[in-house]
Amino acid sequence: MKKKVALHNLGCKVNAYELEAMQEMLAEAGYEIVPFAPGADVYIINTCTVTNIADRKSRQMLHKARKMNPEAVVIAAGCYVQAQKDMGKIDDAIDIVLGNNRKQDLLFILENYKKGGGQEKEVLDLEKPVEYESLKLSATGEHTRAYLKVQDGCNQFCSYCIIPYVRGRVRSRKKEEVLEEVRRLTQNGYQEFVLTGIHLSSYGIDCGESLMSLIEAVHEEEGVRRIRLGSLEPRIITEEFAEKLSRMPKICPHFHLSLQSGCDATLKRMNRRYTAQEYLEGCRILRHYFENPALTTDVIVGFPQETEEEFEESRKMIDTADFYETHIFKYSRRKGTRADQMEGQVSEQEKTRRSHVLIQMGKEHKQQYMEKFLGKQVEILFEETAEIQGETWWIGHTREYLKAAVKSDENLENCIKSGTVGGFAEEGVFICAI
Numbered sequence: 001m002k003k004k005v006a007l008h009n010l011g012c013k014v015n016a017y018e019l020e021a022m023q024e025m026l027a028e029a030g031y032e033i034v035p036f037a038p039g040a041d042v043y044i045i046n047t048c049t050v051t052n053i054a055d056r057k058s059r060q061m062l063h064k065a066r067k068m069n070p071e072a073v074v075i076a077a078g079c080y081v082q083a084q085k086d087m088g089k090i091d092d093a094i095d096i097v098l099g100n101n102r103k104q105d106l107l108f109i110l111e112n113y114k115k116g117g118g119q120e121k122e123v124l125d126l127e128k129p130v131e132y133e134s135l136k137l138s139a140t141g142e143h144t145r146a147y148l149k150v151q152d153g154c155n156q157f158c159s160y161c162i163i164p165y166v167r168g169r170v171r172s173r174k175k176e177e178v179l180e181e182v183r184r185l186t187q188n189g190y191q192e193f194v195l196t197g198i199h200l201s202s203y204g205i206d207c208g209e210s211l212m213s214l215i216e217a218v219h220e221e222e223g224v225r226r227i228r229l230g231s232l233e234p235r236i237i238t239e240e241f242a243e244k245l246s247r248m249p250k251i252c253p254h255f256h257l258s259l260q261s262g263c264d265a266t267l268k269r270m271n272r273r274y275t276a277q278e279y280l281e282g283c284r285i286l287r288h289y290f291e292n293p294a295l296t297t298d299v300i301v302g303f304p305q306e307t308e309e310e311f312e313e314s315r316k317m318i319d320t321a322d323f324y325e326t327h328i329f330k331y332s333r334r335k336g337t338r339a340d341q342m343e344g345q346v347s348e349q350e351k352t353r354r355s356h357v358l359i360q361m362g363k364e365h366k367q368q369y370m371e372k373f374l375g376k377q378v379e380i381l382f383e384e385t386a387e388i389q390g391e392t393w394w395i396g397h398t399r400e401y402l403k404a405a406v407k408s409d410e411n412l413e414n415c416i417k418s419g420t421v422g423g424f425a426e427e428g429v430f431i432c433a434i
């Protein structure tokens with residue numbers, strides 16, 4: 001009888017990619033993939049450690065797995081376990097620890113454990129140079145859009161971030177390997193690709209490649225209809241970069257430039273290496289080369305020592321940048337980072353107040369941005385049907401990544417159609433006629 005494996009992911013898109021790659025590896029080796037519920041023989045939790053809360057959630061999921069089947073093999077993979085200096089601290093309930101850069105060895109480690117090879121609780125020292133870990137995908141949970149992991153690690157050391165310590169230094173995936181994956185995925189019907197990594201803008205710095213040449217190569221692939229870029233470093237947006245992108249018709253006018261704060265003094269304490277002005281220049285350039293692009297960002301409020309004046313400076317800058325979407329995070333302390341040691345930690349109450357101010361402002365900008373599309377033609381890639389106010393609609397995304405709903409009796413899954421925006425089905429979702 002086939003052994004049953006249940007997997008659960010926590011954290012970012014890179015983790016999600018790695019989980020799906022592990023799942024594919026297991027299925028190919030004859031395991032049956034089952035939902036994360038009681039009854040599995042093996043549980044794999046791909047953990048996250050980005051905040052203290054992520055640590056807690058990771059521990060909770062590991063306990064949950066153990067409870068679901070006390071006899072099962074429980075595997076803790078990824079960043080949370082990578083961050084544990086002392087493996088003794090990890091719950092005895094865990095049988096196998098699979099740190100970063102070891103996910104490729106999953107089958108070998110699991111089989112060895114089952115043969116009585118003992119518990120595996122070592123992680124690699126990622127402060128030492130390591131190769132890009134070879135993981136592969138030919139299908140994903142989503143049926144129309146595929147995330148391509150092209151890079152791992154980060155050399156930036158932002159003062160609030162633990163990631164460089166648990167993911168190690170920048171390692172880029174070979175261009176040819178990325179292209180092989182794109183071909184496998186296009187053969188399986190995928191049309192939209194999202195290039196992703198821990199610090200995507202660093203792609204190639206370790207091997208004499210460049211992100212632009214990778215994008216150009218993916219753009220050349222037949223079957224690829226749309227390309228999105230994951231989170232970009234603002235400084236990568238130069239006239240030359242944007243101009244080259246704008247000459248590639250498959251590039252979606254949807255860019256996520258991580259901001260974190262619109263105040264220079266706060267940015268400096270965060271060890272972010274750009275100023276608010278430089279960031280705004282990146283937005284200007286993108287708006288020059290793309291018509292009405294969707295610009296999105298992340299902002300942290302209540303970073304240590306963020307005064308009311310600094311927050312106000314940041315708020316004004318974010319207002320000026322005029323984002324389609326702003327993801328607001330309250331600063332969350334993370335042990336092992338420099339920011340955790342800083343004096344002047346901001347109270348929870350104040351962080352909540354500041355986040356509400358930005359959330360409200362973000363909603364207004366989003367609405368204004370979306371209204372610009374009323375009466376306009378958009379291109380939609382359809383994904384699935386959904387119920388909105390008791391009715392069934394086909395749902396897809398425009399090139400800007402705006403959600404659109406269409407009434408149709410046809411099966412539109414994975415079809416690309418153009419439509420006219422007539423209004424809103426609900427907040428944040430267009431009604432379109434095709």
Ligand code: SF4
Pocket residue numbers: 154155156157158161162163164198199
């Ligand atoms: S760029 Fe900064 S925030 Fe992003 S992973 Fe690297 S250190 Fe963390």
